[in-house]
Amino acid sequence: MSFYENLVIETQETYTRYHQVYAAGGTPYELSTRPALPQDEQISRLVQEIRAADCVLVGGASGLSAAGGGDFYYEDNASFRRYFGKFAEKYHLKGAFDGTTRHWDDRREFWGYLATFLHTTLTAPVRPPYLDLDALLAGKDFFVLTTNQDTQFIKLYPEDKVAEIQGDHRFFQCSVCCTDDTWDAVRPVENMITAMGEGTSVPEKLIPRCPHCGREAFPWVRGYGNFLTGTKYEAEYEKVSRWLLAHKDKKILFLELGVGRLTPMFIQEPFWYLTLNLPRASYIAVNNRYNFLPKALEDRGMAIVGDLARVLADARRLFEDSSQAPRAA
Ligand SMILES: [Zn+2]
Numbered sequence: 126m127s128f129y130e131n132l133v134i135e136t137q138e139t140y141t142r143y144h145q146v147y148a149a150g151g152t153p154y155e156l157s158t159r160p161a162l163p164q165d166e167q168i169s170r171l172v173q174e175i176r177a178a179d180c181v182l183v184g185g186a187s188g189l190s191a192a193g194g195g196d197f198y199y200e201d202n203a204s205f206r207r208y209f210g211k212f213a214e215k216y217h218l219k220g221a222f223d224g225t226t227r228h229w230d231d232r233r234e235f236w237g238y239l240a241t242f243l244h245t246t247l248t249a250p251v252r253p254p255y256l257d258l259d260a261l262l263a264g265k266d267f268f269v270l271t272t273n274q275d276t277q278f279i280k281l282y283p284e285d286k287v288a289e290i291q292g293d294h295r296f297f298q299c300s301v302c303c304t305d306d307t308w309d310a311v312r313p314v315e316n317m318i319t320a321m322g323e324g325t326s327v328p329e330k331l332i333p334r335c336p337h338c339g340r341e342a343f344p345w346v347r348g349y350g351n352f353l354t355g356t357k358y359e360a361e362y363e364k365v366s367r368w369l370l371a372h373k374d375k376k377i378l379f380l381e382l383g384v385g386r387l388t389p390m391f392i393q394e395p396f397w398y399l400t401l402n403l404p405r406a407s408y409i410a411v412n413n414r415y416n417f418l419p420k421a422l423e424d425r426g427m428a429i430v431g432d433l434a435r436v437l438a439d440a441r442r443l444f445e446d447s448s449q450a451p452r453a454a
Pocket residue numbers: 299300301302303304335336337338339340
């Protein structure tokens with residue numbers, strides 16, 4: 126098992142042991158009580174720390190996509206209506222995930238819905254917070270670890286710079302995991318969308334099936350199916366583990382973006398552990414709700430509580446303005 130996956134499993138044990146604390150939105154770790162700097166000073170420090178770092182490990186989570194307009198997963202809001210309107214009206218869904226977990230009598234309708242979901246993310250442009258982050262990382266040695274399945278990072282970076290440990294909408298797996306194979310979902314999704322047209326169901330013959338057992342396929346994602354944690358999954362963890370082991374003695378910045386309270390074990394707590402244990406590491410989190418900085422990290426870290434899209438846009442502006450400023454003679 127790779128180094129980072131091992132860390133996640135250890136963190137998962139903490140989560141299980143203290144699940145009531147987490148369920149209440151808390152953390153069992155003692156947090157810093159130091160008052161936060163004013164936000165403009167925090168943003169200035171964010172820019173300085175990125176500049177000063179030899180390398181950056183970005184941890185991109187749901188808040189990052191939500192900040193960029195991918196906020197249709199958990200609620201029936203304007204963007205959900207925009208992409209899923211016909212299903213919202215017919216089935217009264219409360220966000221995109223609601224449709225993936227409820228019972229569908231008609232599999233052709235279910236796949237009409239699922240194809241719409243996958244098509245929405247696969248065809249979405251790279252959203253502004255990702256572009257702002259990309260500008261901040263210009264010229265930097267960095268790697269991206271993400272729990273997002275929406276392929277935003279992969280639209281920006283080559284596969285070897287991104288580890289997608291919760292899956293990726295571009296791939297199908299067998300719904301009962303009869304095989305370790307994953308395969309392309311992009312073309313089948315396009316075909317389903319074309320065949321569906323203005324309707325809400327796909328033809329029976331287009332329902333994606335496992336080439337080995339003939340049962341239905343399923344997106345290769347954790348969260349609402351039977352996530353295949355086979356070769357492909359291990360390879361994602363190996364990428365981030367390799368990068369970390371090659372960079373562990375450098376001045377490394379752990380940059381956590383938009384981690385919610387449901388899954389602290391994938392990015393947040395491993396980042397805390399690594400910052401504490403690597404000699405030259407520092408940690409910055411940006412989060413729209415939670416001011417979670419462990420007391421043990423208060424001299425080596427910072428939590429910025431604010432709108433992620435705005436923080437990254439402001440940081441980019443400051444970064445680019447200060448990059449262009451003429452140097453004193
Ligand atoms: Zn199968």
